[in-house]
Amino acid sequence: MRQKRLASLASLTVLMVAAIAPMGNLRAETFAEASETETSIAQSVAVGICPNQLQQAIDGVIRNPTFSGAKWGIHVETLNEGRVLYTHGTNQYLIPASNIKILTTAAALQLYDPLSPIRSSNLESWVRTILQRSNNDYADALLRGIGGTQAVRSALGRLGVSSDYRQADGSGLSRNNLVTPSALVDILKAIVQRGHGKEVFYASLPVAGRSGTLAGRFQSTPAQGIVHAKTGTLNGVRALSGYLEHPEYGVLVFSILVNQPGQSGQRLLNAIDNIVVRMASMNSVSCSRPF
Numbered sequence: 001m002r003q004k005r006l007a008s009l010a011s012l013t014v015l016m017v018a019a020i021a022p023m024g025n026l027r028a029e030t031f032a033e034a035s036e037t038e039t040s041i042a043q044s045v046a047v048g049i050c051p052n053q054l055q056q057a058i059d060g061v062i063r064n065p066t067f068s069g070a071k072w073g074i075h076v077e078t079l080n081e082g083r084v085l086y087t088h089g090t091n092q093y094l095i096p097a098s099n100i101k102i103l104t105t106a107a108a109l110q111l112y113d114p115l116s117p118i119r120s121s122n123l124e125s126w127v128r129t130i131l132q133r134s135n136n137d138y139a140d141a142l143l144r145g146i147g148g149t150q151a152v153r154s155a156l157g158r159l160g161v162s163s164d165y166r167q168a169d170g171s172g173l174s175r176n177n178l179v180t181p182s183a184l185v186d187i188l189k190a191i192v193q194r195g196h197g198k199e200v201f202y203a204s205l206p207v208a209g210r211s212g213t214l215a216g217r218f219q220s221t222p223a224q225g226i227v228h229a230k231t232g233t234l235n236g237v238r239a240l241s242g243y244l245e246h247p248e249y250g251v252l253v254f255s256i257l258v259n260q261p262g263q264s265g266q267r268l269l270n271a272i273d274n275i276v277v278r279m280a281s282m283n284s285v286s287c288s289r290p291f
Helices: 009-019 028-035 051-062 097-111 123-133 136-146 149-157 181-194 198-204 265-280
Strands: 071-078 084-088 227-234 237-246 250-259
Touching (some): 097 136, 097 149, 123 198, 181 250, 227 265, 237 265
Antiparallel strands (some): 227 237
C-alpha cells in the first residue's frame, strides 16, 4: 500500500456509487469493438522480415490507394532502449476512440491503490473491465470519480508524460478527444517503467487471439498471444495501442491510429492487423544486420 494517496478512498467510492450504471450496461461502442473479429490475415503467417525492412513493409500497407484519404499516426519503439523502429504522423492529433481509456485507467492507478474499494468491487476490477471489455460506462464514471480531466493531466504529468492530448471523456466515445501516437507511447512506456499499478494495467489489457476485445483477432498469426493492447472503434476511426512481446527483440511499444471518415471499418481493421503481424514477423534470419 502506498503511504499516501492523493485523494480519499471514501470520496472515490461515493462518487462511483452515484455515477456507475449496472454491470453489463455497455453502450454500442463496446459491442462494435467486440464484434469486429474477422480479418483478412486470420489464417495467414507473414513472411519474416528484417527490422530495417519494417519501414517499407508498413508504408506498403498505409500507402495503399484504398487509404488515400486516411490520416495515419503510427509509432513503434523498443521499450528498454527507446529505439524507434517506425514513425509516421506521430505528432499528429487524431481521434483515438477507446484508446482514451488508456489515459483514464493509467491516471486512476497513479492516484489510488488497486485495491481501493468501489461499490462491492475495487479499482483493479474496474480497470480490468474497462480495458478488457472496453466498458464505456465504467470508464466515464471512473473519470468523474478521480476528479475529471485535470486529475488525469496532473497524474500523467507526474509520470513525465507530455500534454499532447485533449481529453473530453473517460471512454473515448466523444469525437472531441484528440491524442498523438507519441503521447500514447509515452504513457504506455511510463506506466510499465515507473508507474504505480503497472502489473494491474498490463494484465488488464486484451491479449491477441485470447482475451477481451482481441479474442477474435490475430488467431493463427505470429502476433497471437504476444500482443497486449487496447482497441479503439468509432465510425471512420480504428486504433490499437499497446505492447508486443517480441521473442527476439524484446518488448515493443506501439500506437496505431487511423482516421478516415466513410471508409469501411473492416478495411481499417485489416490494415492495422497487417501492420502488427509484420512487427511480430521480424527476425534476424531475414537479414545479416538485425538493426
